[in-house]
Amino acid sequence: MRLNTTSKGRDCVVPEVNRNKNIGEFGANMNANVFKTFLEGMAWAEQGADAFGDLHSLMEPEFENHMRTLVLKAELWTGGLLDAKFEPGKVYLVPYLMEEYEALVKPLKLWPFPRGHYRHLTRIPVPGGAQVLLADRRACPLLPKHLRVLPDPQLQPTVAERAVDCSITCRSVEKQCSESNFWFINSCEILKQHFPSAAAAAMAMASHLWGWHSSPPHKLPAG
Incomplete structure (x- = not known):
């Protein structure tokens, strides 16, 4: 569900009950430290x-109206x-901006990549009964206009030679x-418009990765 090509417009609603429980401390993308930091404390029904x-x-639109109301009445936390x-x-x-997210949520011990969000708005209940709404400034349409970060209207994705x-x-x-x-072109839909022969796309977050990563000799997007 992290990829738009998988979610196909579907979103998470009230993600307060875990949909699964990871029980293994070791795996292809898991180690004991990560497990203890993020997963060990998850409750099991x-x-x-x-x-x-x-x-x-x-149901929509009831749920979306509820989330919009939460955003409107929320106090801005800077x-x-x-x-x-x-x-x-x-x-x-x-x-938040995506490049700030990992450091931002570290005190809450959240996974360093947004999970369980609705239209890129994540609702986090915190001790004491308060709620924190984490909203991606580039991607969340529920944010008021003055808080949004939009692409340059002259943005033109350009394919570069390897x-x-x-x-x-x-x-x-x-x-x-x-x-x-x-950040606005790093999506499977846009990248596959420029690389139609590619078999698959995947989300990757790293300082040296800006767009397409592929082992065959593809051209790369320039920006």
Whole structure:
């Protein structure tokens, strides 16, 4: 569900009950330290639920209206989350940029990549009864306009030859390479428009990865 090509417009609703429980400390992408930091403390339901009650509020547009209302009434939080003092019962809105996310949520011991979000808005209950809304400024349409970060209207994805500097490629078409705009084109849909022969796409987060990673000799997006 991390990829748009997998989620196909579907989203998470009220992600407060874990959909699974990881029990292994070691695996292809798991080690003991990561397991103890993020997964060991997850609760496991010992008893099933006979009924979930009226679930009408989880249907669209009811659920989206509820989330929009939460955003509108939330208090904007511009400080860090380390030792944050949240008032019980209040809702706090924390806008972020993706490159800031891992450091931002570290005090909350959240997975370093957003999970369980609805339209890129993650609702986190914190001790004391407060709620923290983490909202991606580039991707969350529920944020008010003054908090959004939008792509440059002149953004033009440009394919570069392998091993050719993206700045050189952009200058060759009389454009300027913009690092911040890579976040708007680093999606499977956009990349596959420029690499239609690729068999698959995958999300990867690393300082040296800006777009397409592939073992065959593909060209690369410049920006």
